[in-house]
Amino acid sequence: MTRRVHEVMTDHPVTVEPLTSLAEAARVMRDAGIGDVLVVDQGRLRGILTDRDLVVRAVAEGRDPAETTVRAICSTDPLTVGPDDLVDRAVDLMRRNALRRLPVETESGELVGIVTLGDLEVERDPGSPLASIAAAEGSAER
Numbered sequence: 001m002t003r004r005v006h007e008v009m010t011d012h013p014v015t016v017e018p019l020t021s022l023a024e025a026a027r028v029m030r031d032a033g034i035g036d037v038l039v040v041d042q043g044r045l046r047g048i049l050t051d052r053d054l055v056v057r058a059v060a061e062g063r064d065p066a067e068t069t070v071r072a073i074c075s076t077d078p079l080t081v082g083p084d085d086l087v088d089r090a091v092d093l094m095r096r097n098a099l100r101r102l103p104v105e106t107e108s109g110e111l112v113g114i115v116t117l118g119d120l121e122v123e124r125d126p127g128s129p130l131a132s133i134a135a136a137e138g139s140a141e142r
Contacts, residue, residue, distance in 0.1 A: 018071035
């Protein structure tokens with residue numbers, strides 16, 4: 001049976017607005033136990049901010065997390081998949097673009113989820129060590 005993205009994605013992705021400070025975005029990630037937040041403006045996806053972005057693009061560059069906004073360092077125009085796309089398409093996009101996460105948007109641009117490497121590993125092999133780590137509460141991969 002061929003699976004669709006909506007069957008494996010994480011619903012209700014955590015979001016922040018572009019003018020959110022990096023310090024606040026980091027607290028949001030910590031409190032949610034995740035390694036990324038999606039950046040939305042007026043309900044539309046504008047970017048993605050990962051814990052790695054915080055380290056490499058902000059801390060390592062000496063930026064003040066209380067004064068720097070998410071918009072200043074997030075990756076903009078992220079690749080997305082649709083909820084009805086085949087899981088194989090998500091895997092292919094992630095592989096070809098070295099991505100760990102893909103936001104999920106409807107054709108009308110509504111943000112409905114995120115699919116991660118962890119989600120895909122749980123789908124592919126629920127008994128694997130990586131799947132058990134990804135499925136653990138507080139996994140940063142989600």
